[in-house]
Amino acid sequence: ILNHLSQNKVECCMEVRPTTSIDVNGNFANFEERKFQLGEIAQKPSERLSEKFKLLDTKNMWINLNAIKRLVETDALKWEVDAGSSLMQETAASSIIRFFEHAIGISIPPSRYFPLNSTSDLLLLQSDLYATSNGVLIRNAARTNPKNPSIELGPEFDKLDSFASxxxxxxxxxxxxxxxxxxxxxxxxGIKLKGNVSIVARPGMRIEIPDGVVLDNKLINGPEDI
Structure with missing residues (x-):
């Protein structure tokens, strides 16, 4: 990517991926009048919006610092807010792309993009499902299901220190x-999780999953269910 940007004198590059039917929020990128436009979907988008915006911002960007210097020195960075629109522009880093003369978007493969919005996502990323090689995510070939596991952790896991502990x-x-x-x-x-696993500790109850346990299609409502 860096070599392409340098050879073609690209000032700003946004890494994007195609939108899917399950994308209900985020930054959508569009190409109008030879310039990229970025919209923040503040509410659940309608089907028409998802049809209009074909690219989703991955929040990975490449920016030429000389171009940033030019914009700052010429006072070119001016933000406009349309209070009556359901598409709200925010001062996210990606929003700056429309100010550059030569900006592009690069559609990247799934191996380069992993959404990390919660500790549930972090659990997948830190698990044996993925490894990294030269900055690229490598999916474990032992996983036969093409879809990732669905992970839902309760609020007790929301904070990083609580998650880690x-x-x-x-x-x-x-x-x-x-x-x-x-x-x-x-x-x-050394715990292994297989199939569908649900662990529910009622208020006032503490459940500890012992070392080395294999939970295969288990519904656990108390220590006696392990």
């Missing part, structure tokens, strides 16, 4: 289809 090590999820965790739940070392 509740796992002695990240469980194996290569054979997992879905995981739902609610309440005061703690994970030991």
């Amino acid at each position: 509740r796992f002695k090590s990240i469980p194996s999820v290569v054979e997992l289809d879905s995981l739902n965790v609610t309440g005061d739940v703690w994970f030991g070392n």
